[in-house]
Amino acid sequence: xxxxxxxxxxxxxxxxxxxxxxxxxxxxxxxxxxxxxxxxxxxxxxxxxxxxxxxxxxxxxxxxxxxxxxxxxxxxxxxxxxxxxxxxxxxxxxxxxxxxxxxxxxxxxxxxxxxxxxxxxxxxxxxxxxxxxxxxxxxxxxxxxxxxxxxxxxxxxxxx
Ligand SMILES: [Zn+2]
Numbered sequence: 001x002x003x004x005x006x007x008x009x010x011x012x013x014x015x016x017x018x019x020x021x022x023x024x025x026x027x028x029x030x031x032x033x034x035x036x037x038x039x040x041x042x043x044x045x046x047x048x049x050x051x052x053x054x055x056x057x058x059x060x061x062x063x064x065x066x067x068x069x070x071x072x073x074x075x076x077x078x079x080x081x082x083x084x085x086x087x088x089x090x091x092x093x094x095x096x097x098x099x100x101x102x103x104x105x106x107x108x109x110x111x112x113x114x115x116x117x118x119x120x121x122x123x124x125x126x127x128x129x130x131x132x133x134x135x136x137x138x139x140x141x142x143x144x145x146x147x148x149x150x151x152x153x154x155x156x157x158x159x160x
Pocket of ligand 1: 097102
């Protein structure tokens with residue numbers, strides 16, 4: 001799977017990529033030369049809305065995609081087309097923490113009875129915990145919203 005480093009303008013896009021399973025670095029504040037350094041050292045593709053940075057990277061032969069679409073959905077379609085994605089694979093969804101980018105582990109519901117709100121506990125069956133920051137995720141409405149976005153992306157990728 002592609003790995004990314006995302007500029008500070010694209011936080012929401014970074015979270016979506018993480019949800020879809022892509023190893024994606026994002027910092028609220030990061031200097032351009034830091035982004036470039038990380039991209040080179042870790043073989044990551046830069047996603048930026050900054051045309052100057054885009055041009056600079058292109059001139060240095062660093063793989064960079066300009067995220068200038070009006071929505072994350074359209075940015076994802078653009079990225080997918082440029083990188084020749086076949087489709088977003090739902091077996092990868094929710095394998096990565098959207099907050100810290102580390103891996104999630106599926107956990108048994110029983111473990112969570114005391115930690116999550118009761119109405120959530122009663123309604124949902126699949127739960128995940130971040131190995132690093134311990135944030136708990138469940139397959140609920142957010143998961144469904146993201147799956148809808150993925151479906152819209154996949155439809156466009158099919159039509160290439
Ligand atoms: Zn985390």
